[in-house]
Amino acid sequence: MDYSETVDKFFEKDSRMRVSLMEDVSGIIIRLNGSLDMQSSSALQEMLMYIIDSMAGHKRLVVDLHDVNYIPSTGVGALTIALMTARKRDIKLQLSQIQPKVRSIFELLGFMSFFEEVSDDA
Amino acid sequence: MPDAIQNTIQLQSDAHIVILTLTVELCKIFAQDESEKAIIAAINAIGHAFHATEAALFYINSEKSYRVCISGTEYPITLSEKRWIECARPKSTETLVTKLGSWSIPGIGKKLPAWLCVCLYTSGSESGYVFIGREAGEWSDNDVASLASLKMAIEPVVKIRHERAIEEWNRKNTEKLLAKNETRLRNIFEDSRDMFYSTNASDIITGINLAGATILGCPSKQDLLGKPFSTFLLNPADRVQFLERIAADGYIDDYEVIFKKHDGLSIFCLETAHTVKESDGTIIEIQGSVKDISNRIENERKLWKMNLEIAEANINLQKTHSIMIQHEKLASIGQLAAGIAHEINNPIGFLKSNSQTLEKYFGKLEKYWSECSTSRASSDLDSDMIQRMEKIFIEAKIIFAEGHDGFERIINIVSSLKNFSRVDSQDIMNSFDLNAGIESTLVVAWNEIKYVSEVRKNLGDIPPIVAHGGELNQVILNIVVNAAQAMENPPREGTGLIEITTRLEGDHVLLTIHDNGPGIPKKILNKIFDPFFTTKEPGKGTGLGLSISYDIIVNKHDGSIWVESEPGTGTTFFISLPVSGPHKVEKT
Numbered sequence: 001m002d003y004s005e006t007v008d009k010f011f012e013k014d015s016r017m018r019v020s021l022m023e024d025v026s027g028i029i030i031r032l033n034g035s036l037d038m039q040s041s042s043a044l045q046e047m048l049m050y051i052i053d054s055m056a057g058h059k060r061l062v063v064d065l066h067d068v069n070y071i072p073s074t075g076v077g078a079l080t081i082a083l084m085t086a087r088k089r090d091i092k093l094q095l096s097q098i099q100p101k102v103r104s105i106f107e108l109l110g111f112m113s114f115f116e117e118v119s120d121d122a
Numbered sequence: 123m124p125d126a127i128q129n130t131i132q133l134q135s136d137a138h139i140v141i142l143t144l145t146v147e148l149c150k151i152f153a154q155d156e157s158e159k160a161i162i163a164a165i166n167a168i169g170h171a172f173h174a175t176e177a178a179l180f181y182i183n184s185e186k187s188y189r190v191c192i193s194g195t196e197y198p199i200t201l202s203e204k205r206w207i208e209c210a211r212p213k214s215t216e217t218l219v220t221k222l223g224s225w226s227i228p229g230i231g232k233k234l235p236a237w238l239c240v241c242l243y244t245s246g247s248e249s250g251y252v253f254i255g256r257e258a259g260e261w262s263d264n265d266v267a268s269l270a271s272l273k274m275a276i277e278p279v280v281k282i283r284h285e286r287a288i289e290e291w292n293r294k295n296t297e298k299l300l301a302k303n304e305t306r307l308r309n310i311f312e313d314s315r316d317m318f319y320s321t322n323a324s325d326i327i328t329g330i331n332l333a334g335a336t337i338l339g340c341p342s343k344q345d346l347l348g349k350p351f352s353t354f355l356l357n358p359a360d361r362v363q364f365l366e367r368i369a370a371d372g373y374i375d376d377y378e379v380i381f382k383k384h385d386g387l388s389i390f391c392l393e394t395a396h397t398v399k400e401s402d403g404t405i406i407e408i409q410g411s412v413k414d415i416s417n418r419i420e421n422e423r424k425l426w427k428m429n430l431e432i433a434e435a436n437i438n439l440q441k442t443h444s445i446m447i448q449h450e451k452l453a454s455i456g457q458l459a460a461g462i463a464h465e466i467n468n469p470i471g472f473l474k475s476n477s478q479t480l481e482k483y484f485g486k487l488e489k490y491w492s493e494c495s496t497s498r499a500s501s502d503l504d505s506d507m508i509q510r511m512e513k514i515f516i517e518a519k520i521i522f523a524e525g526h527d528g529f530e531r532i533i534n535i536v537s538s539l540k541n542f543s544r545v546d547s548q549d550i551m552n553s554f555d556l557n558a559g560i561e562s563t564l565v566v567a568w569n570e571i572k573y574v575s576e577v578r579k580n581l582g583d584i585p586p587i588v589a590h591g592g593e594l595n596q597v598i599l600n601i602v603v604n605a606a607q608a609m610e611n612p613p614r615e616g617t618g619l620i621e622i623t624t625r626l627e628g629d630h631v632l633l634t635i636h637d638n639g640p641g642i643p644k645k646i647l648n649k650i651f652d653p654f655f656t657t658k659e660p661g662k663g664t665g666l667g668l669s670i671s672y673d674i675i676v677n678k679h680d681g682s683i684w685v686e687s688e689p690g691t692g693t694t695f696f697i698s699l700p701v702s703g704p705h706k707v708e709k710t
Contacts, residue, residue, distance in 0.1 A: 035363070038376055070363060072378035073390065073419050080426045084433040101357060108380070108388060109423050114430050 010047040016040055019047070027060035027091075035070035036078075045078035052086050052093075059091055062118060066097035076109055083115065094118045137268050144171040145275045152283045160283075165252065168272070172265060174254035175234055178227050181248050218270045221261060227253070236260050240273045243280045245288070250280075317391075317412035323405040325351050325361060337391070337414050339384035356380040356388045364393075368408065372397050379412070390419040441653045445673065448666045456543040456592060463539040470536065474529045481522045488515045538565035542595045551703055554591040556624055556631060557581040563598045564622075571606045575618035575637070582625035588703025589679055597671040597683075598635070601695050604667065605637035607658075608693075626701075630681075633697040641689035650685065680704035 007019045017040035018033040028051060036044065052061065063079065065071075079095070086093040094116045098106070106112040144167060151163045161179055169177025222237035234255035242250045254269075311318050317334035321327050327346050335343045338354050346354075352361035360379070368374050373396040381389050395410025491511055541562040564577060571577060602620060609618035621636040642650065649655045651672040656665030675683040681699040 038378075070360075073422060074378075077422060077426060080430060084429055087433055087437060101360070104357070105380075109419070110427065111423075114427075 006047065006050065010043045010050070011040065017044070019044075021051075027062065028055065029062045029064060031064040031067070033067035036068060036075035037070070037072060038074050041072065041074040041078045044075070045081055048078070048082035048093075049085060052082065052089060052091055055089070055091055060094055061086060061091055062094045062096055064096050065099060065102055068102055069099060071102045071105055073105075073109065076106060076111060080111060080114070092116065133264060137264055138271075140171055141268050141271050141275065144168065144272060147171075148276050149279055152279055168252060169254055172238075172254050172269070173256070174238075175257040176227060176253075176255040178253045179242070180251045180253065182251050218273060219266045221266065222253075225255070227255075238265060238269055240269050242273060243277060243284055245284050314411075316414075319351070319410055319412070321351050321408045323407070325365060325408070327351055328407070334412070337389065337412065338381060339387075341384075354381050356382045368395060368397055369405065372399075389414055389416045391415060445653055445666060445670060448664060449670055452596060452670075456596075459539050460543040463536045463543075466532070466536050470529065470532055474533075477522065477525050477529065481525075484515070484518050484522070491515070535565060538562035541591075542566050542599070543592055551588050551590050553586040554589040554594065555586050556584060556589075556594070556633065556699075559591055559595050560598055560622055560624070560633075563595045563602065567599055567602050567606070570603050571620065574606050574609045575620050578619060578621045580621065580623040582623065584624050584626045584631050585701055587631055587699055587701045589699060590674075593674045593678065594699075597674055597697070598633075600667040600671050601635050605635065605639055605693070608639040609637060627698070629701050630698045631701060633699070634694055635697075636692060636694040638692040641691055641693050642685070642687040643689055647685065647687060651683075675699070678704065 007021060011017060011019055016034045016037055020031045020033075022029045022031070030048075030051075032044070034040070048061075048063075055061065061082075079093075083093045096118045098117065103112065106115070147167050148164050151160050151167065154160070165177045165179050168174075218240065220239040222239055224233055224235050225237050226233040234257055236259065237253055237255040238261050239251055239253045242252050244250075312331050314331060315333050317337050318329075318331045319327060319334055320329040327349055330343055330346050332343065335341070335346060338346065340346055350358075350361075352358040355361060357380070364374065364377065364379070367377075373394075375394050377393045377395075379391050379393045381391055383389060392413045392415050393410055395408055397405045398407040398409060399405055495508055495511075538561075541558070560579070560581065564571070564579075602622075605620050606618075619638050621634075623634050623636075625632055646655075646657070651668050652665075653669040654665040655669075656663045658665075672683055675681045675697055679699055680703070681697060683695065683697050685693060685695050687693040
């Protein structure tokens with residue numbers, strides 16, 4: 001899968017969010033950099049759905065939030081919807097390196113418990 | 123100089139002085155008073171100077187209709203638009219001063235025979251006309267000339283005054299309009315249900331409306347003015363990012379921001395703001411509006427949560443469904459096995475009985491032969507034949523003995539199979555002998571076990587327990603076969619050992635099944651009861667055996683099942699079952 005094409009398909013080059021994709025034996029790792037405003041949230045959701053649809057089952061999809069410093073409710077919604085879709089296809093969606101600010105928003109909305117968190121060495 | 127001429131000159135200069143004095147007086151009046159009272163005073167002054175009986179001022183439009191009359195009264199009188207030409211019948215309207223005949227001020231004054239009328243000023247389509255009337259006699263030419271001179275003298279003053287009055291009127295009007303507009307805009311700002319705010323370039327609040335105070339739960343706007351906007355955010359440091367972005371772009375649309383209310387609760391809001399800049403680009407002010415979207419967020423949150431829970435429930439449902447199907451399959455296999463066992467029983471029965479009969483006949487044959495071979499002269503019989511006959515009878519005994527064994531084994535297997543399946547007691551819990559169940563299960567499983575492992579039984583003295591025997595047998599079979607398969611691959615040195623013990627512990631019966639196989643790694647130890655979890659190759663196991671066993675022991679029998687394992691040493695399964703069965707059971 002050519003990931004640079006995938007990213008370009010969903011994110012404009014000048015948007016506030018930069019995305020990079022990596023694949024290893026266990027699955028795919030998506031690194032986000034920037035702030036997830038309303039526009040990039042819906043782009044992220046579309047991209048995640050696209051990737052989940054084309055992934056084989058029993059793999060994992062890790063979203064690395066190390067460089068994300070702002071996430072509005074639409075961002076949380078995008079990840080939640082991706083989580084549900086991934087579950088249905090037997091794919092594990094996991095979050096890694098959640099910043100305290102972003103974590104507090106997840107907790108405020110009461111969704112932290114739904115997501116599986118992994119450390120970077122996994 | 124002749125008297126007549128001197129008189130004329132004297133008269134003229136007298137008249138001149140009158141006019142001058144009157145002019146001065148009028149100027150004074152107009153300078154002091156801008157209201158309509160001045161006009162009234164002026165009219166009275168003019169009337170007085172000319173010894174008129176009546177004096178009045180009319181505003182008259184281009185069609186020569188009256189509009190307003192101001193006379194010696196305190197207040198202006200509005201007339202219906204009678205044409206003064208018709209009323210007054212002027213001889214000519216083109217001269218500076220017009221002489222009028224018998225006329226009265228419409229609606230007010232009495233009829234007077236002689237009137238003078240002069241236009242004091244014109245503004246737009248309206249002109250102000252002064253009328254003076256005398257009770258008796260005519261107005262002289264001097265009077266006419268004087269009035270004309272007066273008009274010339276006073277006209278500029280009146281014009282200026284008039285223009286000033288209009289200016290003043292416009293100014294007041296504009297002020298009123300501005301004030302109205304200002305109030306209107308202020309109301310929009312104040313009464314809006316969204317927060318409107320302004321801050322300076324250093325983020326200090328310079329203006330905020332009522333909604334702002336309400337949204338932040340502050341008692342008054344004063345609590346907010348002069349404070350940094352970031353003070354009211356849940357995370358003040360967030361404001362830095364906002365300011366950077368708005369400085370770069372000049373505006374921000376629909377930015378989600380979380381405030382901390384006075385009472386500590388947090389509110390989700392949406393902010394839209396823009397900067398006001400100097401010509402050189404420095405920011406003077408930030409203006410923005412904030413909308414409380416807590417309700418929307420709450421609804422979205424509930425929706426997502428519900429969806430997530432539904433998705434989870436669905437997945438659980440699928441798992442349960444699979445388990446149930448597997449369970450059904452096993453149950454029907456059990457039924458099949460019991461049916462087969464039953465079918466085999468019959469032919470075995472008569473085969474055994476035929477064999478016994480045959481054995482009896484052979485016994486008789488042996489006896490006859492023995493009698494024959496001893497009663498006849500031994501030399502008559504072939505010693506070879508005698509030997510062969512003896513051999514036949516000896517071998518026959520062995521064959522029958524083996525037959526017995528064979529029959530016993532088949533009967534044992536068949537009855538074990540029937541015991542194991544226990545189809546006759548499908549859904550009802552009965553009194554069950556666990557030790558007997560273990561025995562029959564081992565017979566059924568023997569094929570799997572015999573090449574890889576020994577079995578050591580230590581079955582204690584336990585009472586019968588209330589249970590579903592068929593299901594418990596399934597559980598034991600599952601665990602024992604797992605153990606045997608584990609010991610098979612990879613192959614090991616020496617034979618394996620499976621140890622099964624039962625003993626009574628208070629009101630529970632404890633069953634342990636130990637094998638000295640490779641053990642279970644700690645990493646997966648807590649997963650082995652998960653549905654679909656298996657370490658076998660695809661096709662070699664569904665991963666449902668232990669989860670069904672778990673379900674049978676824990677949910678159906680109110681028992682417990684757990685495992686201890688040491689990689690390299692072995693694995694032990696512990697099953698504890700209440701003697702009196704599960705709580706909500708109906709005993710037969």
